Amino acid sequence: DTAVSQTPKYLVTQMGNDKSIKCEQNLGHDTMYWYKQDSKKFLKIMFSYNNKELIINETVPNRFSPKSPDKAHLNLHINSLELGDSAVYFCASSQELGQGYSGRDIQYFGAGTRLSVL
């Protein structure tokens, strides 16, 4: 059983399109994250949700909108895709409780979604 699963694994699309990436975790964790990994393999946080509530929203364009229907799911919707959005997007989860983020919990990562915008 995959702990954190993302779909799709690969996504190739044209500029200007709208696309979604889905993430689900079956670990019973309270906190989920979206990360972007650029071509230089540098990981950066985009969003963090704790029990369906947005905790972190880094300086990400408004075209990116996370949605958490329940604490086991955190989906990422991207409008009007641009060339610069091409990257690998990772979902992760951890057992961080409430607003008191400690950074002390192990994060479990999905396999990543490689997005290519043409």
Place this chain on the structure above:
Amino acid sequence: KNEVEQSPQNLTAQEGEFITINCSYSVGISALHWLQQHPGGGIVSLFMLSSGKKKHGRLIATINIQEKHSSLHITASHPRDSAVYICAVGGRAQKLVFGQGTRLTINP
């Protein structure tokens, strides 16, 4: 300058060699994480530590809070250890901040 700096950026070694990857950070932290990213892209958490030393198999991670420095050691390295190793720190900013990664290649 990144808040988390790793060295070296690339490391190639022969099978069996002792490997050290370093991580320095400039912010206050509650914990430091070492992650491994396989050639296929998957990311796995290796260690989370806030003081001292942890060991798992051939991997050892140490941290010196006063010096804001951590090291990841691999003993008796093997080609299957070839991966990108990423240091990340967690703290008051409510997020993990990542180093740029160290690409390790172990040749048979």
